Amino acid sequence: MTIESQYQVPTVALHTNVFERVVRSVARFNGMPGMRTAFVPQPVMGKTAAELRSYVHGTDPVTGRPVVQEIVEGLTRPFRDNELQKTVYERTTPRLVDPGSEDELQRLFLENHWTDMLPIVLPTEERVAAMLAGTSREPDEVVGRMRPTLFREAWEYTVEKVAVNAVMAGARPEYLPVILALAASGSTARGSTTSSAAAMAVVNGPIRHEIGMSGGIGAMGPYNHANATIGRAYGLLSQNLQGGSVPGLTYMGSQGNGYAFTNVTFAENEEASPWEPFHVSHGFPSSASTVSVFGGVRHTAFTLGVREKHWREHVQHMLLGMDPREQPLFVLDPIAARLFVERGPFATKQELEDWAHSVAQMKASEYWDYQLVQNYVYPRATFGEEPYASMLAAAPEELIPMFPREAINVVVVGGETNGYWRIFGGSYATTVSVDDWR
Amino acid sequence: MVSVEVERLVVHNPMGYPPKVPPKPMAPRLDTLDGKTIFLVDCRFDDADLLLQQLQSWFAQNLPNVNTRLVQLSSVYTKDDPELWTRIKSEGHAAIVGVGH
Numbered sequence: 364m365t366i367e368s369q370y371q372v373p374t375v376a377l378h379t380n381v382f383e384r385v386v387r388s389v390a391r392f393n394g395m396p397g398m399r400t401a402f403v404p405q406p407v408m409g410k411t412a413a414e415l416r417s418y419v420h421g422t423d424p425v426t427g428r429p430v431v432q433e434i435v436e437g438l439t440r441p442f443r444d445n446e447l448q449k450t451v452y453e454r455t456t457p458r459l460v461d462p463g464s465e466d467e468l469q470r471l472f473l474e475n476h477w478t479d480m481l482p483i484v485l486p487t488e489e490r491v492a493a494m495l496a497g498t499s500r501e502p503d504e505v506v507g508r509m510r511p512t513l514f515r516e517a518w519e520y521t522v523e524k525v526a527v528n529a530v531m532a533g534a535r536p537e538y539l540p541v542i543l544a545l546a547a548s549g550s551t552a553r554g555s556t557t558s559s560a561a562a563m564a565v566v567n568g569p570i571r572h573e574i575g576m577s578g579g580i581g582a583m584g585p586y587n588h589a590n591a592t593i594g595r596a597y598g599l600l601s602q603n604l605q606g607g608s609v610p611g612l613t614y615m616g617s618q619g620n621g622y623a624f625t626n627v628t629f630a631e632n633e634e635a636s637p638w639e640p641f642h643v644s645h646g647f648p649s650s651a652s653t654v655s656v657f658g659g660v661r662h663t664a665f666t667l668g669v670r671e672k673h674w675r676e677h678v679q680h681m682l683l684g685m686d687p688r689e690q691p692l693f694v695l696d697p698i699a700a701r702l703f704v705e706r707g708p709f710a711t712k713q714e715l716e717d718w719a720h721s722v723a724q725m726k727a728s729e730y731w732d733y734q735l736v737q738n739y740v741y742p743r744a745t746f747g748e749e750p751y752a753s754m755l756a757a758a759p760e761e762l763i764p765m766f767p768r769e770a771i772n773v774v775v776v777g778g779e780t781n782g783y784w785r786i787f788g789g790s791y792a793t794t795v796s797v798d799d800w801r
Numbered sequence: 802m803v804s805v806e807v808e809r810l811v812v813h814n815p816m817g818y819p820p821k822v823p824p825k826p827m828a829p830r831l832d833t834l835d836g837k838t839i840f841l842v843d844c845r846f847d848d849a850d851l852l853l854q855q856l857q858s859w860f861a862q863n864l865p866n867v868n869t870r871l872v873q874l875s876s877v878y879t880k881d882d883p884e885l886w887t888r889i890k891s892e893g894h895a896a897i898v899g900v901g902h
């Protein structure tokens with residue numbers, strides 16, 4: 364769109380047909396409803412030259428006309444008046460919806476894609492007012508902006524709007540500062556990515572105990588009211604405050620993700636951890652209350668214990684089983700964390716992260732053949748970005764690191780009923796003060 | 802007949818506030834592609850380059866008076882590439898960008 368509007372070069376955008384609604388919507392909300400497009404069948408990935416040739420020589424699956432005709436006409440046919448947006452497109456959101464019965468409103472919220480398909484608590488004026496008592500911030504104060512993908516415009520939201528979604532999730536007023544901090548992160552829990560990502564929220568500091576969050580037995584769900592409803596609120600506020608998460612339009616996750624219902628939300632078990640709390644590693648004092656946000660949560664590997672003889676190989680295999688575009692997030696029961704301290708020995712979790720970085724290596728030829736590496740890393744390497752350029756120069760059989768060092772993180776959670784632990788794929792986004800939203 | 806009064810509830814709209822959308826100018830279309838140079842821009846996503854190679858072949862066979870140049874974004878598709886856009890503006894007449902995602 365930039366080359367067309369800013370550089371005034373006649374352009375046709377070529378897409379696969381499953382993205383038609385997304386493409387039209389993005390063009391419209393970027394002020395270019397007449398953007399010229401042509402579509403080929405999905406997928407392009409993995410097709411032979413002959414198959415792709417048939418795409419080019421075939422018909423556009425959206426319009427039914429030849430693909431090349433759409434392209435040639437897209438570059439040469441003058442715009443009609445109705446293809447050009449001439450005025451600022453105003454959009455507003457009303458504060459209230461039309462009154463209705465409980466059943467009517469539950470149905471309305473469901474049909475408008477305002478829920479996660481489970482029943483919600485209707486955000487009556489009384490309930491929202493009660494929720495707002497959980498913060499000293501003014502209801503009309505702007506909290507932040509969020510969007511489902513970089514190509515869409517960011518929507519804005521206030522304290523009251525966050526409170527509305529907190530009510531819907533079943534949260535209590537005392538949870539609101541954590542939920543506001545999640546909203547202030549600007550990091551969506553409802554990205555539209557085809558990879559079906561969920562989020563993770565790790566809470567640190569005194570707020571954990573003040574609101575009854577769990578870092579012990581069953582902390583990751585579904586056994587603690589605060590953990591469950593704060594995580595659910597994060598999902599609901601993301602989809603509603605960013606302007607939607609509608610399959611085929613603002614959500615393109617091919618398979619979906621069960622983690623997205625409550626977004627793996629828990630308190631770190633600071634008291635049982637042998638290491639410093641996560642937020643302290645990110646510059647906050649231990650007395651501060653924070654929430655740390657991770658995105659791209661899909662992958663999970665798990666095991667029991669850290670065995671004396673072959674623990675190195677076991678952990679290495681778990682890491683090698685990940686896609687190199689994932690970011691390893693060790694989520695350790697305190698028993699497992701203490702075993703790592705003994706086995707490593709790892710006096711700090713940074714030492715464990717360093718070690719994981721050093722053993723997560725694969726042959727260069729295998730690394731560069733991963734599709735996600737081809738899509739997101741290879742282009743950066745070919746134009747000289749380090750460390751990827753040096754990795755690209757490696758011989759095919761040479762071992763290269765799968766993950767950047769800074770991509771590896773460790774948190775401690777669990778009730779010590781056993782030494783189970785997991786490696787999630789989770790990309791650290793940010794740590795936000797909860798105290799600022801009290 | 803006993804009528805049951807159903808309570809009518811007033812509830813909040815949970816959606817955020819969308820930004821205003823200003824119109825963006827579209828480039829005038831070309832009178833003809835004959836003798837023109839079209840850049841085929843590979844977004845470097847999911848084998849887009851292989852598809853654009855086939856499109857380039859189609860132009861060579863069917864519209865031989867059109868010059869095509871297959872180029873790549875300098876990085877991943879999520880990053881803007883002003884250097885490439887400037888080059889296309891300077892050396893070309895039109896662009897086909899693919900494969901969008």
